[in-house]
Amino acid sequence: MTLPVFGHTNPDTDAITSAIVYASLLSRLGVTAKAYRLGDLNNETSFVLKTAGVEVPDLLEALPEGTEVALVDHNESGQSISGLSGLKVTRVVDHHKLGDLSSKDPLYLRFEPVGCTGTILGKLYREHNLPIEGWEARLMLSAILSDTLHFRSPTTTDTDREMGVYLAQIAGVTDIKAYALEMFAAKSDLGDTPADKLLKLDYKVFPFGGKQYGLGVMETTNPGYALGRKAEILEAMKQEKAAKNLEGVFFSVVDILEETNQTFVLDDAHAEVIKGVFGADTQDNVADLGNRISRKKQIVPAFEKYFG
Incomplete structure (x- = not known):
């Protein structure tokens, strides 16, 4: 066998x-x-x-x-x-x-x-x-x-x-x-990849506070690519949230070379969560999470601590 x-x-x-x-x-x-x-x-x-x-x-x-x-x-x-x-x-x-x-x-x-x-x-x-x-x-x-x-x-x-x-x-x-x-x-060369596939490039669902949250990450040497397609990606996030009955969906654009994280935020409710978890403000559906570039060590634990 x-x-x-x-x-x-x-x-x-x-x-x-x-x-x-x-x-x-x-x-x-x-x-x-x-x-x-x-x-x-x-x-x-x-x-x-x-x-x-x-x-x-x-x-x-x-x-x-x-x-x-x-x-x-x-x-x-x-x-x-x-x-x-x-x-x-x-x-x-x-x-x-x-x-x-x-x-x-x-x-x-x-x-x-x-x-x-x-x-x-x-x-x-x-x-x-x-x-x-x-x-x-x-x-x-x-x-x-x-x-x-x-x-x-x-x-x-x-x-x-x-x-x-x-x-x-x-x-x-x-x-x-x-x-x-x-x-x-090679990872950053995404061409005309559909927005829903961009969201799922590195995407996992986690239980926080008894509810499910989707956390997507794009690690790239060209963050401008994702920012230029923000509207499309936000729509894909909205559709994924509804389709999978998730409490929330976030998408982090990690600049590999500069070691920065700009996270896409769907709406005011999501912005409140980001403010509570990281103390970060959201402007034009983007929150600057500074040098938090590791989902495993810096993002997920912060969510777990916030939701208890």
Whole structure:
């Protein structure tokens, strides 16, 4: 039986590459595994896979109840495949807080407070004394650079930096900064991408105060692109809120190079929330959240504290 391995919905580079690398690691440890994706790739991830010479994982939409699965880069049902509670999760490798995951049987869990799941996978290779292939190293390096914004994010640890340098040597990446900028340029090249897809490039739903909020993030070297399409994106936010019966939807435009966050705010009610959570005022549907560039470490915890 083949073990499906997958990251979260609206997948980013870490979710996709971690599924591929973990499936490869498990296979080398004698566990037949296959990587899948739960959504479309963003431009950065497509660039990474093409550069590494790796095929895009198949899309996974549903699985029979009771199927054994492995999760990477997430552990909350709201960010996973539909019907996760009916599946048998046997393994989880993640760098996020523990969510609503539950299990009737013992399972393998590997959680570490680092900036990227790729960092943990690199450590697993070392612990099992397995050589890392060049393509595997490139995928893990790419995930680390993406999740830590080239070591700029407050989620970055010394372990991420050390692992990044180690993997770059194996991958043959002699200039990490130049490669990171290539990745970010690919991520920022969005052309005429529909507004609803822009909203979902990196989008997750979180429970705050017993209600559901959608938090989208666009990490870019060209924030002017998103600001120029503000009206379209606000309309997409409005439609998403209504369609999914959410209490609120926010969209943060993170300038990777300047390390700033400009968040789109739908209306006065949303503006009150932003004021309460961050003490930030909203002008023309945009709130300046300063250097809060990490959803995981700076945005979500602030919402959780505000809503208690």
